[in-house]
Amino acid sequence: xxxxxxxxxxxxxxxxxxxxxxxxxxxxxxxxxxxxxxxxxxxxxxxxxxxxxxxxxxxxxxxxxxxxxxxxxxxxxxxxxxxxxxxxxxxxxxxxxxxxxxxxxxxxxxxxxxxxxxxxxxxxxxxxxxxxxxxxxxxxxxxxxxxxxxxxxxxxxxxxxxxxxxxxxxxxxxxxxxxxxxxxxxxxxxxxxxxxxxxxxxxxxxxxxxxxxxxxxxxxxxxxxxxxxxxxxxxxxxxxxxxxxxxxxxxxxxxxxxxxxxxxxxxxxxxxxxxxxxxxxxxxxxxxxxxxxxxxxxxxxxxxxxxxxxxxxxxxxxxxxxxxxxxxxxxxxxxxxx
Ligand code: SAM
Ligand code: MD0
Ligand code: SF4
Numbered sequence: 522x523x524x525x526x527x528x529x530x531x532x533x534x535x536x537x538x539x540x541x542x543x544x545x546x547x548x549x550x551x552x553x554x555x556x557x558x559x560x561x562x563x564x565x566x567x568x569x570x571x572x573x574x575x576x577x578x579x580x581x582x583x584x585x586x587x588x589x590x591x592x593x594x595x596x597x598x599x600x601x602x603x604x605x606x607x608x609x610x611x612x613x614x615x616x617x618x619x620x621x622x623x624x625x626x627x628x629x630x631x632x633x634x635x636x637x638x639x640x641x642x643x644x645x646x647x648x649x650x651x652x653x654x655x656x657x658x659x660x661x662x663x664x665x666x667x668x669x670x671x672x673x674x675x676x677x678x679x680x681x682x683x684x685x686x687x688x689x690x691x692x693x694x695x696x697x698x699x700x701x702x703x704x705x706x707x708x709x710x711x712x713x714x715x716x717x718x719x720x721x722x723x724x725x726x727x728x729x730x731x732x733x734x735x736x737x738x739x740x741x742x743x744x745x746x747x748x749x750x751x752x753x754x755x756x757x758x759x760x761x762x763x764x765x766x767x768x769x770x771x772x773x774x775x776x777x778x779x780x781x782x783x784x785x786x787x788x789x790x791x792x793x794x795x796x797x798x799x800x801x802x803x804x805x806x807x808x809x810x811x812x813x814x815x816x817x818x819x820x821x822x823x824x825x826x827x828x829x830x831x832x833x834x835x836x837x838x839x840x841x842x843x844x845x846x847x848x849x850x851x852x853x854x855x856x857x858x859x
Contacts, residue, residue, distance in 0.1 A: 536729040536773060540766075548769055555772035555802025558779045563804050566848040567840055568782065568856075569833055570618045570653070570807045571611030574817055575599045575640070579624025581657070583691050585680075585721060587751035587822055588624045594753065597815065598626065601640050605647060610811050612648035614833035617853035619644055620676065620807065622655035622819075629656075634663055642670055650850060651857060653714070658699055668709040673857060675706040678716030678744070682734045683727045690721055700738075707739055712857065714782075715740035719770060720748040720762025732773055742782035742805070745770040747789050749820040764790070768801040775802030788820045792830035795839055806836050 531539075539547060576598040582589045588596070599607070608619045621641060623629065629637050637656065645652050653674035654667060664675065679699060681687050687696045707713045715738060717723075717731045735743040747767045750757050767789070774783050785798030788808040795806065810816050812829045825831045837847050848856075 531773075531777065533729045533733060536732060537725050539773065540725040540728060540769060543765075548765055548772075551769055551772040551776070552801050555775035556800065558775050559802050559804055562779050565845050566852060567799065567803075567845050568617045568805045568853050569615070569809055569836055569847050570620050570784075570805060571608065571614075571616035571833075572620050572622065572788075572808045572810050572816075572818070573599075573604060573607055573611070574622045574810075574819065575604045576623040576626040576629070577817060578626040578628065579657075580627045580630075581625050581691070581694065583694075584755045585690055585718065585748055585751065587754060587819070589754060592751075592753045597817075598628065599816075601636060601643070604640050605643050607811055607814050607816065608644045608648055610814075611809065611833070612650055614809075614811075615837070615847060615850075616650070616809055616833055617848060617850060618651045618653055618674070619648060620653040620655060620674075622676075623657070625657040634659070634666070638666055638670065641667065641672055645671060651854065658694075658702055661702070661705055664702065664706045664709055664711070668706070668711050673712055674714060674742070675703065675711045676714035676716070676742070677703045677706075678714070678718075679703075679731075679734075680716065680718045681721065681723055681727055682717075682731045683723065686722060686727065690718070704738060712741040713739070714742035714744065716744040716746065717770075718748050719745050719767045720760070721756075728770060732770070732777060735774070736778055740781070742784070743774055743778070744784045744786065744807075745774070746786055746820060749789060751820075764794075764797065768797055771798060771801040771803055775804075786820075787825065787831045787836075788818045791821060791825035792835055792839070795836065796843065799840070799843060799845065806840075809833055809836060 577596045579588045651673040655676040715735045783803045784805045784807040785803035786807045810831045
């Protein structure tokens with residue numbers, strides 16, 4: 522399989538035009554084209570990712586996030602043994618990758634990430650699965666350490682590629698610092714995931730710029746998530762966008778980058794949001810969380826988790842109904858290695 526990004530078949534102006542055109546027929550034809558493109562590369566196979574949000578402590582104050590430092594909420598930090606146990610449980614359920622996600626927990630920064638590096642090493646060994654880390658911004662020397670452990674992925678989302686909007690969302694954070702560490706990880710041989718938020722005040726021009734930038738930086742995985750308002754945050758009363766926007770962006774990503782891994786995140790609308798995102802051209806299902814593990818999601822921190830809606834089993838069932846199936850572990854590893 523060739524995961525290099527193909528030449529772009531559509532221009533910035535065409536993207537803008539397609540995003541502005543709100544006829545249902547336009548969206549439908551984008552979805553159809555995106556499904557055809559996905560099928561050419563991935564056949565009827567979909568990858569699924571286990572999500573382990575192991576510390577909800579954070580030193581940052583992103584305006585859109587429930588876990589921002591200033592929000593007075595109950596937080597947890599799972600012990601290494603618990604994290605490893607949950608990862609093993611996810612592996613046994615058939616996920617293709619373990620995503621180790623954390624807030625920018627100062628405790629881990631103070632100890633140079635010793636615990637997180639240990640957890641990563643153990644999980645790679647015990648599950649034999651590729652690992653993605655989503656730790657926020659870290660230093661170059663830490664990227665070196667994760668890369669030398671063989672950690673496959675570094676996920677770090679810019680949310681927008683409009684500098685002014687970035688500063689409103691990720692307040693007191695540095696756009697270039699965030700972008701540069703992602704590019705550094707790529708140079709060190711890690712795969713990178715880029716992401717954008719829909720419905721946070723961006724224009725269609727901003728979205729077009731993000732779509733093109735994601736290709737330019739060589740992101741092997743790219744995502745879009747609709748903004749979900751969070752209790753106690755400055756954007757609590759802002760509206761969540763109509764989902765057609767997210768679906769059209771997923772389809773455009775697929776059409777622009779046929780080989781890209783593009784998530785259908787269960788974290789936005791729970792399990793009921795799966796079909797629409799797959800039909801828009803997504804090739805990965807993310808945010809699979811074991812029920813009653815005490816773990817949370819991000820945008821939807823509890824939706825469907827304990828009810829068992831966000832499990833590999835439930836996802837497999839729905840994909841099968843759609844004549845799709847979850848790829849075996851070896852097939853995902855093969856995809857990454859081509
Ligand atoms: N703390 C790390 C970081 O910010 O990079 C990793 C985890 S962070 C919680 C992961 C992503 O969740 C964010 O980059 C953002 O795209 C998404 N997210 C957070 N809050 C959200 C919300 N209210 N609605 C939709 N997506 C959200
Ligand atoms: C997900 N909501 O898996 C989670 C998360 C972090 N790498 C991913 C934002 O969709
Ligand atoms: Fe912290 Fe990440 Fe939430 Fe920002 S998005 S407040 S860095 S957990």
